[in-house]
Amino acid sequence: MPIARVQRGFVLGQLSSAVAHELNQPLGAILRNAEAGEAFLRQDPPNLAEVREILVDIQTDDRRAAAVIQRMRSLLQQGELRFEAIALLELVAQAVAMLNTEIQTQQVTLRILVPAALPRIQGDRVQLQQVIINLLLNSLDALSAASQGQRQIEIQAAQAGTDRLTLTVEDSGTGIDPDRLPELFEPFYTTKSDGIGLGLSLSKTIIDAHGGRISAENRPQGGARVALLLPIAEED
Template identity: 35%
Template structure:
């Protein structure tokens, strides 16, 4: 920060020392890369330390996060619609990390709707079991939406379009979901806004148990 400020001051001088500015900017770029590497390592440590995995219901994870976002929803006049599937199979996961993912997605959704005045600001959180092996959680908003050209970069660390943003929320969220063996993706929500969805494999023990029970039930 101090180096960048110095550069700005030097540039404002009547006869700026371009060589010093070039040298200082080089140092700033190197520092940026180093900081990125350190954060990358911390993220790897955080996700590789194999936190305790418990069997949990993703609907409960969503419900646990709702009280934490009430004030934000109210403050930004956002309506919350819950569309949670009944009898969702359990997944294996770290409750706090998965709550953090939902909270990051919800905060982004609320922030994306902050400037919307010509349509309802609606946050929709849904869960589903799209196939036999997986459950998904979807966070949908009616905000500014995502430019096609930005889709690839959203999950990159430090990518942000917000003045006070760190650009870490999505990158950390994707690391957490991938460490759980799942995937997290983004798409446009037509006609307005964005949809973020993550998918996790259902707990095998439960899947096999249900399968065996079905086969047993079907047997004569």
């Protein structure tokens, strides 16, 4: 599979129209608020109380737009994917290391069942790390309501057929509303008050660009499981 480089247009294509739409909302609101603010200042005497409220609204909208751009940043900056042969265990360990503090403070029991002897996968290290981090962050969020001692995350990997590995991240958290499962990977679908809804759609964009697959389900015993299928590196 000689896809050494994937153009950024390909990687971003599916997301960009949703993102443009999403950025349009706060930008439109900021403009309308700024116009209203001008009008309030022209009143005699100027209505400063209204202007103050408007400035708060403008800040809120601006922060949301900035957060959307921030989440897109690593894909936007990198431009193209750099594929190499990667040991899955190392990749998982690196992603987990980034979230060590959160895992410790939330007192989550994390089990990593990734055999070191698995063949290496073909992928972009930075982007795949980002995917694993997104999944772990979602699990951590889903566990925050669980009582102490009941907070578990498990990361497993196995070979799937001759040319793929599967990597799963599962947790003992709230699980996913079954009615919303079809929307899960759509940009800006979120159930969190402080969420943007980009974690899973960015992850899907990255996994698609690897020729892989991402899927999600609820576990019978409660909690959610997200599975990745990733291609094995050619030389392995």
